[in-house]
Amino acid sequence: MNGHFSSSAVNGLRQGKADEGVSLEDLPKSSVFTSNLPADEKFPTPLSSYDAPRNSLGPRMVKNATYTYVRPEEVEEPELLAVSPRALHDIGLLPSEATTPDFKALVAGNKIFWDPSTNTGIYPWAQCYGGWQFGSWAGQLGDGRAISLFESTNPTFGTRYEIQLKGAGKTPYSRFADGKAVLRSSIREFLVSEYLNALNIPTTRALALTLTPNAPVRRERMEPGAIVCRFAQSWLRIGTFDILRARGDRALIRRLATYVAEHVFSGWDSLTPSAAASDPEINRFTHLYNHIVRLNARTVAAWQAYGFTNGVLNTDNTSLMGLSLDFGPFAFLDNFDPAYTPNHDDHLLRYAYRAQPSVIWWNLVRLGESLGELIGAGSKVDDPSFISDGVSESFAPELISRAETLIEAAGEIYKATFLTEYKRLMTLRLGLKTQKESDFEGLMSELLDTLETLELDFHHFFRRLSALSLAEIETHEQRLAVAPRFFHAEGVTGLGNTVESASERVAKWLALWGERVREDWASGSKHTNGNEQASDSEPANGTSETATSADAERQRAMNAVNPNFVARGWVLDEIIERVTKGEREVLWTAMQMGSAPFEDRWDGVGEEGERWVRDPPRGERMKMCSCSS
Numbered sequence: 001m002n003g004h005f006s007s008s009a010v011n012g013l014r015q016g017k018a019d020e021g022v023s024l025e026d027l028p029k030s031s032v033f034t035s036n037l038p039a040d041e042k043f044p045t046p047l048s049s050y051d052a053p054r055n056s057l058g059p060r061m062v063k064n065a066t067y068t069y070v071r072p073e074e075v076e077e078p079e080l081l082a083v084s085p086r087a088l089h090d091i092g093l094l095p096s097e098a099t100t101p102d103f104k105a106l107v108a109g110n111k112i113f114w115d116p117s118t119n120t121g122i123y124p125w126a127q128c129y130g131g132w133q134f135g136s137w138a139g140q141l142g143d144g145r146a147i148s149l150f151e152s153t154n155p156t157f158g159t160r161y162e163i164q165l166k167g168a169g170k171t172p173y174s175r176f177a178d179g180k181a182v183l184r185s186s187i188r189e190f191l192v193s194e195y196l197n198a199l200n201i202p203t204t205r206a207l208a209l210t211l212t213p214n215a216p217v218r219r220e221r222m223e224p225g226a227i228v229c230r231f232a233q234s235w236l237r238i239g240t241f242d243i244l245r246a247r248g249d250r251a252l253i254r255r256l257a258t259y260v261a262e263h264v265f266s267g268w269d270s271l272t273p274s275a276a277a278s279d280p281e282i283n284r285f286t287h288l289y290n291h292i293v294r295l296n297a298r299t300v301a302a303w304q305a306y307g308f309t310n311g312v313l314n315t316d317n318t319s320l321m322g323l324s325l326d327f328g329p330f331a332f333l334d335n336f337d338p339a340y341t342p343n344h345d346d347h348l349l350r351y352a353y354r355a356q357p358s359v360i361w362w363n364l365v366r367l368g369e370s371l372g373e374l375i376g377a378g379s380k381v382d383d384p385s386f387i388s389d390g391v392s393e394s395f396a397p398e399l400i401s402r403a404e405t406l407i408e409a410a411g412e413i414y415k416a417t418f419l420t421e422y423k424r425l426m427t428l429r430l431g432l433k434t435q436k437e438s439d440f441e442g443l444m445s446e447l448l449d450t451l452e453t454l455e456l457d458f459h460h461f462f463r464r465l466s467a468l469s470l471a472e473i474e475t476h477e478q479r480l481a482v483a484p485r486f487f488h489a490e491g492v493t494g495l496g497n498t499v500e501s502a503s504e505r506v507a508k509w510l511a512l513w514g515e516r517v518r519e520d521w522a523s524g525s526k527h528t529n530g531n532e533q534a535s536d537s538e539p540a541n542g543t544s545e546t547a548t549s550a551d552a553e554r555q556r557a558m559n560a561v562n563p564n565f566v567a568r569g570w571v572l573d574e575i576i577e578r579v580t581k582g583e584r585e586v587l588w589t590a591m592q593m594g595s596a597p598f599e600d601r602w603d604g605v606g607e608e609g610e611r612w613v614r615d616p617p618r619g620e621r622m623k624m625c626s627c628s629s
Contacts, residue, residue, distance in 0.1 A: 131316025142173025
């Protein structure tokens with residue numbers, strides 16, 4: 001199929017060295033997933049899927065399998081809208097490769113690396129999984145519009161990624177849908193994937209965004225269609241185990257768990273051991289479960305620290321690797337409102353910002369139930385009779401009791417890991433080098449209460465705090481004078497607040513923060529990762545010149561962790577509207593800012609570089625959107 005490149009897609013390649021990477025043809029490719037796990041019995045080989053009429057593939061129920069071989073639907077006249085330079089680099093492709101016809105065909109679904117004449121190469125596939133949605137069992141779900149093309153390995157770093165197209169056509173798991181994706185949701189996923197990565201939040205990634213101009217999509221209305229080429233080290237999710245447990249497929253649960261340990265996490269020895277690693281009744285499957293628990297706890301902590309709200313945290317949207325996954329009605333906070341949900345269908349606030357840590361744990365308990373037999377078996381997990389015959393009636397009470405105990409213990413691991421990571425990130429965001437026990441309540445919790453009461457912007461507060469020098473807040477009068485810097489452009493909002501009362505509250509907190517910063521930086525030690533504990537005996541004074549130098553270093557450190565640009569809902573809505581009307585360069589602008597969000601300014605970026613980082617328009621804050629994509 002013919003097509004063309006937009007100028008923004010090419011302009012996006014201004015970053016990177018021309019000789020870094022390999023060609024698409026030379027990029028190492030594999031299919032470890034399909035080589036180690038069972039295929040759909042109805043189409044067990046690539047050739048059987050290729051020869052079958054497409055409508056015979058489904059939608060339908062697929063059992064005793066983890067995937068179905070299915071190729072993308074061809075697209076007429078696709079337009080490559082944008083490419084992520086950072087994604088090209090991380091996959092290991094030459095920057096120039098994105099301008100080639102083969103690359104454009106690949107990311108549109110018009111090229112696969114399988115030859116029907118020889119039945120050789122790698123044939124695409126869609127995964128089978130189920131899920132709990134809004135707390136209710138939803139049955140079989142699966143990749144209803146996502147198709148994986150192959151696994152690539154970065155030639156330099158050795159990292160393996162599964163390359164996938166979202167919006168590439170019907171699969172057996174499409175149910176009543178069309179297998180397509182609309183442009184607006186595709187733009188949102190393309191940009192937020194790379195933005196989260198720039199914030200160092202674990203996430204799936206986005207390589208390219210392609211418009212399908214001759215294939216509009218019907219949702220509430222007819223809309224432009226698009227395809228996102230995305231990638232991750234694994235697309236496995238809690239829902240992959242959910243469907244197997246619901247069907248009682250204990251053999252495949254064991255096989256899948258072993259695959260996850262050996263091929264997703266690079267071997268059993270790579271798993272973080274639990275505190276009771278020497279206990280023979282805590283077997284390798286428990287270590288696997290605890291590892292997945294830790295990964296998800298760290299990711300949720302990062303979401304909370306940076307004000308990201310996923311919006312739809314079903315078990316089919318919860319990654320085994322702890323990656324931010326499947327972006328639907330997500331948003332970043334504007335005002336700090338713990339009850340905010342961006343999903344207008346979430347009437348009970350199940351997936352609100354404040355609920356994310358608890359709902360991810362709820363999902364992890366569902367995973368614990370799926371692995372419960374393996375976890376509860378303890379030292380008998382490899383007994384031939386247990387493997388072949390299952391749980392005997394006499395052994396069942398012991399197994400159940402052990403599984404429940406170990407899942408409860410994993411809950412403690414989850415809480416401890418979450419709090420440790422959250423405190424570490426917030427310590428860095430507040431410009432502190434060390435942690436004190438009193439920081440959590442005295443600084444962090446008090447700050448969040450202040451932000452909520454005064455309806456202050458979550459992101460702007462931290463960025464503006466980064467620019468504040470200690471010399472500006474030495475006296476109460478000075479602190480009162482600088483407090484309005486943190487208010488919205490229209491002034492103070494929030495029930496019962498006045499400029500005077502709001503300034504007084506912010507000034508009070510600034511006094512606590514300033515004292516803590518002076519104490520923390522007085523020793524002149526280098527900035528750390530925020531894990532160190534502060535000593536109560538550290539000196540609180542230093543020479544004026546030393547203090548000024550330390551404060552400048554503190555400001556630089558804070559600017560490196562508190563973003564200037566935030567991928568807010570109103571910004572994404574503007575980008576979507578402009579692209580839909582025919583603009584393309586705006587995508588390059590958004591990618592430039594989103595891939596380097598901590599910068600003060602961006603080379604080559606126009607007025608958006610100033611406007612998108614200003615106070616959000618009052619009527620555009622804390623908006624909600626639908627799952628319809």
